[in-house]
Amino acid sequence: MWAVFKKEIRSFLGSFIAYIVMGVFLLITGLFIWVIEGTNVMDIGLANMQVLFNIAPYILIFLVSAITMRSLSEEKRLGTIEILSTRPVSDFSILMGKYLAALGLIVFTLLPTLFYYYTISTLADPLQGTDIGATWSSYFGLILLAASYASIGLFASALSDNQIVSLVVSMVLCFFWYGILGLLGDIKALDTIGKSLGWFGLDFHYKSISRGVFDTRDLLYFLGFIASFIGASKLVFESRKW
Amino acid sequence: MSIKVNTLSKRYGAQWAVNAISFSVSPGEIVGFLGPNGAGKSTTMKILAGFIPQTAGDVTMCGLDLKEHSLEIRKKVGYLPENNPLYLDMYVAEFLLFSAELAGVKNTRTALEKAIELTQIVDERKKKIGQLSKGYRQRVGLAHALIHDPSILILDEPSSGLDPNQAIEMRSVIKQLGTEKTILLSTHIMQEVEAMCGRVIILDQGKIIADDTLIGLKKTAKGQSLEDIFRNLTNHVGSI
Numbered sequence: 299m300w301a302v303f304k305k306e307i308r309s310f311l312g313s314f315i316a317y318i319v320m321g322v323f324l325l326i327t328g329l330f331i332w333v334i335e336g337t338n339v340m341d342i343g344l345a346n347m348q349v350l351f352n353i354a355p356y357i358l359i360f361l362v363s364a365i366t367m368r369s370l371s372e373e374k375r376l377g378t379i380e381i382l383s384t385r386p387v388s389d390f391s392i393l394m395g396k397y398l399a400a401l402g403l404i405v406f407t408l409l410p411t412l413f414y415y416y417t418i419s420t421l422a423d424p425l426q427g428t429d430i431g432a433t434w435s436s437y438f439g440l441i442l443l444a445a446s447y448a449s450i451g452l453f454a455s456a457l458s459d460n461q462i463v464s465l466v467v468s469m470v471l472c473f474f475w476y477g478i479l480g481l482l483g484d485i486k487a488l489d490t491i492g493k494s495l496g497w498f499g500l501d502f503h504y505k506s507i508s509r510g511v512f513d514t515r516d517l518l519y520f521l522g523f524i525a526s527f528i529g530a531s532k533l534v535f536e537s538r539k540w
Numbered sequence: 541m542s543i544k545v546n547t548l549s550k551r552y553g554a555q556w557a558v559n560a561i562s563f564s565v566s567p568g569e570i571v572g573f574l575g576p577n578g579a580g581k582s583t584t585m586k587i588l589a590g591f592i593p594q595t596a597g598d599v600t601m602c603g604l605d606l607k608e609h610s611l612e613i614r615k616k617v618g619y620l621p622e623n624n625p626l627y628l629d630m631y632v633a634e635f636l637l638f639s640a641e642l643a644g645v646k647n648t649r650t651a652l653e654k655a656i657e658l659t660q661i662v663d664e665r666k667k668k669i670g671q672l673s674k675g676y677r678q679r680v681g682l683a684h685a686l687i688h689d690p691s692i693l694i695l696d697e698p699s700s701g702l703d704p705n706q707a708i709e710m711r712s713v714i715k716q717l718g719t720e721k722t723i724l725l726s727t728h729i730m731q732e733v734e735a736m737c738g739r740v741i742i743l744d745q746g747k748i749i750a751d752d753t754l755i756g757l758k759k760t761a762k763g764q765s766l767e768d769i770f771r772n773l774t775n776h777v778g779s780i
Contacts, residue, residue: 309629
């Protein structure tokens with residue numbers, strides 16, 4: 299598993315896309331926090347990172363899908379899947395190696411946003427007046443959300459040998475689970491049906507964790523979500539054996 | 541027996557790609573797999589390499605059942621797939637170290653040195669695989685197949701696309717390997733079979749139509765060349 303993990307990280311960092319994707323992510327979040335009128339910290343006047351945690355889920359859809367799109371589809375297209383899966387490693391280890399590598403890269407991309415936190419905390423009045431607890435729990439929620447996206451991305455990548463198809467499928471699925479289900483939950487007319495649909499969405503649980511309320515049900519939801527999509531990826535990945 | 545295949549079958553949809561074939565390969569033998577395209581050679585090799593499972597039948601390799609001990613067997617088998625797929629953006633040494641690590645080799649550095657020396661790609665170790673010519677890529681594929689010192693080698697058209705010089709070099713490497721390993725290789729080049737293989741298995745439409753030593757084959761065919769024997773056995777157009 300770790301051999302695959304290392305290889306994935308290395309090949310991703312060796313490609314040009316990596317730096318573009320990471321750069322774009324930091325640029326957009328940076329613009330929203332510091333520059334764009336109405337959303338920047340100065341305009342809002344609150345020394346917190348709520349802006350980041352509100353827009354990051356949408357930008358992450360693109361970021362994560364771009365990271366995971368090639369993981370399996372490229373192997374299929376090149377045929378290298380044949381040299382990989384005839385080695386003494388199980389399909390599950392291959393998938394986990396690839397999944398964890400994607401997750402590692404996402405966390406790595408999120409790291410520079412800690413500078414925003416540092417900057418904002420020095421801007422606060424009184425100093426250190428930022429809500430540390432809320433920030434950390436939001437980060438935790440964001441990572442769980444990204445981990446869920448990554449499992450969707452892995453699944454999408456298993457579906458096709460075309461990277462672009464994988465990218466689009468992954469983005470659509472992520473948007474559905476985060477955006478659409480979240481929106482349905484907010485529609486008053488749908489009443490309880492809408493609420494229960496909303497409960498199935500990622501947004502509901504992400505917001506709940508971000509609020510700083512640590513509920514094991516949310517954690518279980520995320521873990522179950524990730525496990526389901528990794529399981530589905532395994533099923534598709536092994537379809538050659540049918 | 542290194543490889544023992546018993547009534548092995550593989551079905552794709554409604555079509556039987558391999559239909560109840562049985563054969564065995566003894567340790568130290570180099571066996572040539574012949575047959576027209578679509579005869580089921582690659583499918584059989586993919587099953588033996590553990591890439592796809594069979595629909596029916598049993599395979600025993602190194603005394604272990606393939607279905608139950610797939611991972612264990614893969615440690616002892618080296619496989620060079622058809623068309624030799626490789627990670628083109630990796631460096632030769634980087635790829636082979638990765639390959640060795642995947643195969644569970646303890647001392648990957650030593651294994652790398654040994655493999656690149658055997659396949660004569662020592663000078664190419666720092667090059668990107670994508671930059672290599674087809675001949676060198678084929679050697680990288682072969683180095684991948686033997687880096688974990690397997691006792692069985694499965695080579696699917698190891699010399700396809702090579703120029704005559706490269707093909708001859710490839711043959712000498714394989715022949716050298718054959719002194720200590722069991723090798724099953726497929727090819728379309730008859731001279732190659734005559735130069736390397738002690739035994740030939742000819743497949744056609746998923747069935748074995750000949751399984752004999754080279755000498756035996758020629759004897760029954762009354763001195764015909766291997767090419768003629770192959771044509772007579774597998775050319776359906778001519779017989780209509």
